[in-house]
Amino acid sequence: EGPRDIALLLALQAERTYDTAEARSSLLGLLEESQSLQAFLPGHKGLVTAVAYSPDGSTFATAGRDKIFLWEAATGKRLDPPLVGHSGRILGLAFKDRSTLASCGDDQTIQIWQVGSHQRLQAPQKVDLKLSNLAFSPDGSLLAAISGKSIYLWDYPSLRLRDKTLSHASWVSSLAFRRDGVLASSSGDTITLWNPALGTKISSFSAPRDGKAHQILALAFSPRAGSQVLASAGEDGTVRLWNSTTGEPLGEPGEAHGDMVTSLAFSQDGRRLASAGRDHVIHLWDVEKEQWDSSNRHPVQTLLGQGRAIWALAFGADGHLVSGGDEGAVVLWNLAAPSRFIAKARGVTGEIDSVVFSPNGQTLFAGGKDGTLWEWDTVSQQVREKAPAHTGRIAALALQRQSLISAGGEDGRILLWDSTDLRKAPQQFERSTDSNAIPIGSLALSSDKRIVAAGDDASNGSDGRVRLWRTDTRQFLGELAHRIPGLGALALDPHGKLLATGNLRGEIQLWDVQSRRPVGKPLKGDDLNILNITSLAFNPKGDILASSRGDNTVWLWSMKSRQPLLGSPLTGAKGYVTNLSFSPEGDRIAASSLDGTVLLWDVKSRSAIGTGLKGEGSLLNVAFHPEDDSLVSGTDQSLLLFDLHYAILQAMACKIVQRDLTEAERGRFLHRDLFYGKVCPDGDKNDLTDLGKGL
Template sequence: MSFKSLAVYPPTPVTARGTATKLSASKGKITYGNGRIAVLHDINNPGLSTAYAGHTQNVTVAKISPTGYYCASADAHGTVRVWDLVGEDQTLKGEYRAIAGRINDLEWDGESKRIIAVGDGREKFGHAFMMDTGTSTGEIIGHTKVINAVAIRHQRPFRAATAGDDTQIVFHTGVPFKYEKTIKNHTKFVQDVRYAPSGDHFASVGSDSKIFLYDGKTGETIGDFGGEGHKGSIMACSWSPDSKTLVTSAADCTVKLWDVETRTAVTSYSLGSGIHHQQVGAVWSGEADIVSLSMSGDLNVFDKRVADKPGRVIKGPQKPITSTALPSSSTFLAGTADGRVVAYSVAGDELSEARHVAGDGHTNYVSGLASAGEAGKAWSIGYDDRVREVTGSAETSAPPSTSSQPRSVAAVADGTVFVVELGWGVEVFQGGKKVGELKTKYTPGSVAAVGGVVAVGGEDDTKVHLYDWTGSELKETGVLEGNRSAVSAVAVSPDGKMIAAGETSGKIFLFDVAEKKLITSRWSFHSGRINALSFTSDSKHLASASLDTNVYIWSVEKQMRNIAIKGAAPGGVNAVTWLGEGGGGKQRLASAGADACVRVWDITFH
């Protein structure tokens, strides 16, 4: 048995109100941070994206070197990691503590040898160093408050400009970089500063809704941009490859293109209204494409030749993925920690770009997703104590409430839904109405169902309780014993003959349903809590997802055989779902977890 990584579908950037999110672009990939990973998002083929997981703190910015060989990513702890983009190993080139605090931005020089990182430090707000040795290449001084952005002229003689919360821009000569002068044009926070590819100019934008243009070599102010300007804080700017046009994104929910020669707006895009449509990031990707980031996490891709709206909007999860389901062979669903349900279309070995499921959605953590059969329906539960039915790409309105916080959900082909609830027991729903309940003496933590078999995992008694749903009540038919710690995940094989029970210690027990006896207790390679279990359609293999970041594939017939997918999701794997046949005796498996990525694997059993 063996596995092969087929695709990585990344999350969209994390956003924060009133704070700019730094985006960068190189060869069709948009780079940014989400949680503890650095994302290189391929906007034309999302499955070819890259997620780097070397940081121990949240990644704040990532940028690819001008040569394209390396990426530098920085985090909230002041650490910069330089890693290799050639090959699949992502070899670490160097790790450096740049400042003693959050890094807000970093920039490569034109020779891909030097990096300047800036942010919120204690002793200093910026640091310039060599990418291969970490040796200092000058001083970044002159600011009295947090630095928000840095730009480096890519041509010799090198120049650098930094922008901060002290409303100032500091101009540095180099190399080595040293203080040249302070520029005081803005009256509020300066959010972004960027050099033109030609090196002739650089521009700055700020919370005062102003845009200023400067000489690239001397730092002299050329003037500000007039005309129909933004009505809110300008959060980001980016230059076109020919250095003739500047794009700006602002909190007034607009994106504007400016002609640099005349310093006037030539195109304006309105993204709507409200907090979710505020624009907090922007980058020019290629000759025509412009990407702007909405507060909602949506990446809006504009073609400068089309003047009214984005050509497409890239959506996806922003927060960790908590659960997954496959309501039909063509649709894959993922629930997230912020209450969203995200849908992907399945076509062969590929998933489509993500789309948000329509409807009100959950207001809090999605604690479970379940589907049954090929009806195209799924059910989601969340910490808002609701059970929502997902049909196609929309959630139904008027969802029923649960009596307590829902922990796990299972469904069978006729649309009966079983929900395990904290401190309560099991509630049964059908057609949006509660049709049954069972108050348990033990504390239930997980549930699975196939046909008439319903299995509930106990947390305090470490047992699996079997029930038969009669249409009006759950009738207990037996108890499976063997687990030694709380049962955190259960799965019933599609043929209804076996039950797998995973526990918080990492062990998995396989039981025979008819004889109610243990088949094997040797599946003990996980070192952390089992979060999810999933059988293949032929009931011959089981996939397990664990907090230890690993996924294992177990053989039911040859129980000592397994496949170990190590590091499948930094921070823990929360869900695994089989997508179906991959051809040639192969199966496709989707895993997802704390890094908010969906990974698709090609599993070979022979």
């Protein structure tokens, strides 16, 4: 919950000082956890007191000690020069339309700005009042602002002060206009509704007195046409919904903030409500029902990363949100942001059940549930070819030099393709089908490409037959000496001498490929080895075998001792692990899972790298690119590409923080006797147009 900008900068500095798996994991984890955090926007010093979006969502404004910044909403680019004219803190901002902005503060003036020219439209209006919480009425004919125990009203554009003041018994803390022009204000624990045109009170109501102080600090009306919903929050951290006409609460509020709530904002469609305050977090609430009940009394999302008290919030268009708070922090959020690391393979459609890269990584082959074999160019990022390959799903793929091997998950055929031209008719492996045509569930190819093994699909009533072939001649070598009931996974060691099998009883058995007989007893890690084995993979050296189990754990086995490394599994997966893959160097292992996440671990330290790459849909397989830091995963919906190039991660982090470590931060966090260069040398560039375009 701390400042994410400082954390990202320290992670970058750590990697530059000592390039370790832990340092890279820290950066990746922070980026994974900051998916909605688009950028920290630099410029303000001290407290940021007000933020506002233009009605069309094209621009937003932020205000602080004595200046106002305008920002291009689509890119996060600051539109210099700042609006300078106030001589004190600016405590209120309000757009009338896309070209007109009003501001007020404790310098006792109201100022009207022309957004395009960054100039005042008229001389500052001296009001002899310290003002805050500025707001235009919906028709733009009135300006309202708070001063002490009163709300003052001015006609617009004349800025003539109206005679009638909306007086309260105690200090006024917030105000908001309803779509029909009714004005709501809060004072202590009481909400009052006013007719501002007449300057008369309509009604008032109070929050329930439950023994806790509840000074209301923030109000917001739903923007939905005809809606009467008013949101309030304040000192006790609770967000309440009201029927503003009757004053009745709309259900019992749920989870509260850890400290006072200072700001509320509805999304433009009224379906989401954002709340923020001194606990440094932003909660997003589902308010589509316009009342609290058991289904929405907890936040649907919590935004972490600002790391400082938040004093102002505003929703823009298309899921954009801006927040301002202590230490000059202005954060731009994108609630609809696609993953920074993930892109869909253009042109590839449907469920993808198997994937394999060419040796140079320039081609990716994918097998579909419908039997389609896809050839995808990773350089041009286009489909190069697709061919009808099998009746039903393609359960597995393997690449043998210039030849591609495909296994049918329903027709039971094993085919050899010319990988340079999928239009050529494939050749069938000897005796790969018989009269029973049992579907194939798993396929394994030795690293030397000489031997291929195929296991029948246990889910189709197979008794666990495993067969082996020579890849160059497609010659059938025979079956394993014993059947393996509940066969679920296969893996061949890089030398083609050992075959590993895993079954639904959690047994991992090693087999001698030449004799096709078992080698030793089944591998056992603990008393829980009755859990089914879901995937197996050898590392490139062949001295480690990885297995995944039904309890979502991944075990690493020493082929020398035939025991688990350090006796404990790799943990962190939240869903059923479907596939395992080692990196080309063998220093990392990836696991895909049905909850749509790819987990990464460092093999040497056995520590997780990041917190998990979230994809889309259920991930059915995973494979490392043979030459760079990227991954591919087939899902029940599409083919996903995960780009983890460290240079791209660095660029993402610097685009988010928009600055370098300050001298004070260096003195606090870094060793004084070492020299540290800049980690984000271009940190002052704040055009975010290409943020996240990693692929």
